[in-house]
Amino acid sequence: MITIKEIAKLADVSPTTVSNVLHGRTKKVSPDTLDRVRKVLDENNYVSNMGAEMLGHKRSRIIALILAYNNSDRKNIITDPFVASIVNSVETAVQQNGFFLMLYSNPNIDECLKMAKAWMVDGIILLGAKRQGYYRLRNNLSTPIVSIDTYFAVNDTNYVNVGLDDYGGEKAMVNYLINEGHTKIGFLSLMQFERINENGVMYVDLSRLEGYKDALKEAGLPISADWYESLKFNQTVRRKQWHRWRKNDFYGCTAICFGSDLMALEAMMYFEDHGYKIPDDLTITGFDGIFEGDIHKPRLTTVYQDVNERGCRAVTEILKLINDPDSMKDKNRKVNIVMPTRLLLKETVKKISESN
Amino acid sequence: MITIKEIAKLADVSPTTVSNVLHGRTKKVSPDTLDRVRKVLDENNYVSNMGAEMLGHKRSRIIALILAYNNSDRKNIITDPFVASIVNSVETAVQQNGFFLMLYSNPNIDECLKMAKAWMVDGIILLGAKRQGYYRLRNNLSTPIVSIDTYFAVNDTNYVNVGLDDYGGEKAMVNYLINEGHTKIGFLSLMQFERINENGVMYVDLSRLEGYKDALKEAGLPISADWYESLKFNQTVRRKQWHRWRKNDFYGCTAICFGSDLMALEAMMYFEDHGYKIPDDLTITGFDGIFEGDIHKPRLTTVYQDVNERGCRAVTEILKLINDPDSMKDKNRKVNIVMPTRLLLKETVKKISESN
DNA sequence: TTGTAGGCGTTATCAT
DNA sequence: ATGATAACGCCTACAA
Numbered sequence: 247m248i249t250i251k252e253i254a255k256l257a258d259v260s261p262t263t264v265s266n267v268l269h270g271r272t273k274k275v276s277p278d279t280l281d282r283v284r285k286v287l288d289e290n291n292y293v294s295n296m297g298a299e300m301l302g303h304k305r306s307r308i309i310a311l312i313l314a315y316n317n318s319d320r321k322n323i324i325t326d327p328f329v330a331s332i333v334n335s336v337e338t339a340v341q342q343n344g345f346f347l348m349l350y351s352n353p354n355i356d357e358c359l360k361m362a363k364a365w366m367v368d369g370i371i372l373l374g375a376k377r378q379g380y381y382r383l384r385n386n387l388s389t390p391i392v393s394i395d396t397y398f399a400v401n402d403t404n405y406v407n408v409g410l411d412d413y414g415g416e417k418a419m420v421n422y423l424i425n426e427g428h429t430k431i432g433f434l435s436l437m438q439f440e441r442i443n444e445n446g447v448m449y450v451d452l453s454r455l456e457g458y459k460d461a462l463k464e465a466g467l468p469i470s471a472d473w474y475e476s477l478k479f480n481q482t483v484r485r486k487q488w489h490r491w492r493k494n495d496f497y498g499c500t501a502i503c504f505g506s507d508l509m510a511l512e513a514m515m516y517f518e519d520h521g522y523k524i525p526d527d528l529t530i531t532g533f534d535g536i537f538e539g540d541i542h543k544p545r546l547t548t549v550y551q552d553v554n555e556r557g558c559r560a561v562t563e564i565l566k567l568i569n570d571p572d573s574m575k576d577k578n579r580k581v582n583i584v585m586p587t588r589l590l591l592k593e594t595v596k597k598i599s600e601s602n
Numbered sequence: 603m604i605t606i607k608e609i610a611k612l613a614d615v616s617p618t619t620v621s622n623v624l625h626g627r628t629k630k631v632s633p634d635t636l637d638r639v640r641k642v643l644d645e646n647n648y649v650s651n652m653g654a655e656m657l658g659h660k661r662s663r664i665i666a667l668i669l670a671y672n673n674s675d676r677k678n679i680i681t682d683p684f685v686a687s688i689v690n691s692v693e694t695a696v697q698q699n700g701f702f703l704m705l706y707s708n709p710n711i712d713e714c715l716k717m718a719k720a721w722m723v724d725g726i727i728l729l730g731a732k733r734q735g736y737y738r739l740r741n742n743l744s745t746p747i748v749s750i751d752t753y754f755a756v757n758d759t760n761y762v763n764v765g766l767d768d769y770g771g772e773k774a775m776v777n778y779l780i781n782e783g784h785t786k787i788g789f790l791s792l793m794q795f796e797r798i799n800e801n802g803v804m805y806v807d808l809s810r811l812e813g814y815k816d817a818l819k820e821a822g823l824p825i826s827a828d829w830y831e832s833l834k835f836n837q838t839v840r841r842k843q844w845h846r847w848r849k850n851d852f853y854g855c856t857a858i859c860f861g862s863d864l865m866a867l868e869a870m871m872y873f874e875d876h877g878y879k880i881p882d883d884l885t886i887t888g889f890d891g892i893f894e895g896d897i898h899k900p901r902l903t904t905v906y907q908d909v910n911e912r913g914c915r916a917v918t919e920i921l922k923l924i925n926d927p928d929s930m931k932d933k934n935r936k937v938n939i940v941m942p943t944r945l946l947l948k949e950t951v952k953k954i955s956e957s958n
Numbered sequence: 959t960t961g962t963a964g965g966c967g968t969t970a971t972c973a974t
Numbered sequence: 975a976t977g978a979t980a981a982c983g984c985c986t987a988c989a990a
């Protein structure tokens with residue numbers, strides 16, 4: 247709580263000199279003054295008051311990690327392994343770069359806006375927002391914003407997003423299943439496909455669905471409309487979906503791909519509870535590669551993404567923007583980073599012999 | 603970015619009046635001025651500059667959630683389901699009460715100190731710290747601090763901790779196993795017991811160990827020194843521990859209790875990989891009640907704690923301290939909240955008939 | 959090399 | 975009921 251003024255008095259110099267010492271402008275200070283001031287600073291554990299710095303600089307050294315997930319969809323969003331992992335890696339990277347992390351979970355973008363203004367945050371990492379949300383922030387703020395997993399329209403510009411090869415990942419998985427002899431394959435995912443495709447924009451789960459469809463198409467295999475479906479966010483309602491699939495013998499599918507590991511695991515538990523053996527009776531795959539997939543026996547075959555690296559990358563990108571203010575001026579710029587996925591082959595896929 | 607001064611000009615009043623309106627001091631403002639100012643504030647989306655507020659008030663409305671876990675022990679600590687759950691509930695409660703959350707993970711207490719000073723945080727919720735760490739913060743800061751899961755010495759005062767009935771929870775579990783016919787029971791936990799008991803202070807896992815021991819003692823059952831052991835933090839090293847237990851037929855144990863669900867699940871996977879059937883060949887129990895226990899088949903029987911409620915309680919306690927500055931003055935005060943646990947009986951415990 | 963002064967946005971005190 | 979002013983802590987010109 248000691249101030250520069252007090253330090254100055256103790257060291258018998260002016261506040262300016264202390265400030266110069268603090269900022270390493272050693273050429274402006276005589277060697278012995280330097281030593282004296284440094285000693286006093288040290289002895290008194292001087293820490294700069296960030297409030298005052300904010301006022302002076304109009305910046306805060308705060309990076310906000312905003313979780314804008316729709317509340318009704320995702321309560322306790324931070325307990326989601328994917329989100330927790332992002333929070334973890336972002337926190338680490340932010341701190342390593344000398345910034346502070348403000349964590350703010352709110353689906354109301356206007357509230358997020360207020361928070362960002364009030365704290366003059368230097369950058370925003372935005373998770374769980376749609377492009378409309380991104381632009382609402384973008385248009386009301388001069389702060390750099392990097393989104394994770396937001397899908398933009400083809401003609402959108404003026405954004406930075408750290409995305410994932412959702413399409414390619416799922417396609418690779420389905421290709422793999424086809425290679426293993428599966429021809430009737432289902433796809434189940436959390437997102438509500440029907441209300442998703444307004445103005446031609448993709449979304450994470452929709453993109454995975456497209457990968458699934460294209461893999462089958464390109465292999466010349468037919469797809470039944472029964473085979474892909476959006477899962478409900480309410481677990482109780484989902485149980486009815488699992489039930490229906492079971493009662494209908496999985497609509498003839500020998501394999502079901504899930505849009506996320508959590509859904510795959512939940513379904514797997516349900517089917518096993520009802521006497522099915524995985525993968526003997528049904529092949530199941532997930533998406534994400536969270537460690538929970540390795541807790542189940544058999545271990546979940548899945549599409550892996552390096553969440554840690556994505557969080558780090560988001561921070562890297564935000565720092566670039568912060569350090570190069572000009573980058574914010576070009577309204578035609580768009581940076582869409584597509585991180586790779588890879589198949590994680592474990593124990594939930596059955597190889598079907600040709601004779602079947 | 604609009605300031606009080608600008609608002610004042612637009613509304614044709616003085617900054618003081620605007621400030622009065624903002625703070626609901628309606629009695630000091632005439633009704634029509636009130637309306638006019640409110641309208642201007644609204645139209646311009648006025649947001650208070652927190653930096654300036656910090657300077658004025660000497661408070662920030664920031665609550666820091668500090669994760670002081672030893673780095674070598676716990677990398678990626680936020681991905682731990684328990685920690686993620688605390689972060690989630692604390693973030694929610696902090697925001698609901700009009701505060702902001704700064705998330706800061708650093709085992710170096712002096713760095714935490716700096717951060718708290720720089721931001722003039724109004725309160726600190728401290729996770730993963732030992733009592734020494736707590737007091738180091740406490741003695742260098744006038745800020746309220748509430749710890750979660752820190753164990754204090756009997757004579758310690760001047761602290762607020764949101765603890766858990768670790769002892770009673772594990773004891774209840776072992777009693778339950780005894781009731782189910784088990785007499786030879788093991789206990790494995792992450793903490794390193796040997797370096798834990800300096801100056802007579804308990805720790806989370808040690809306390810669970812004590813519960814285990816006392817349950818057996820009180821039932822008149824013997825305990826072999828082979829039966830309880832601390833697990834290593836390195837997973838590769840732990841595999842050797844699982845291996846040894848397996849090779850030694852679990853030292854005769856029919857049941858093993860684990861100090862955490864994660865360890866129980868990891869061990870269970872290992873043993874199952876080597877052909878053991880749970881619970882037929884071995885009974886296993888965990889501690890915490892994280893959802894991951896329900897992902898494994900058989901589902902993990904465990905000691906449940908309501909992590910969400912603990913996070914909320916920590917925030918409640920910190921708010922009490924913030925709102926009642928006098929509470930910080932009584933150096934003899936100590937508040938040690940012990941949250942209850944309850945057994946979550948699932949599928950990993952085998953009932954042993956009398957005839958065995 | 960060192961010191962002084964004014965500004966950042968808000969609040970609280972004291973006048974009017 | 976409303977307004978002027980100083981203070982909070984730091985920074986950057988500018989002055990000495």
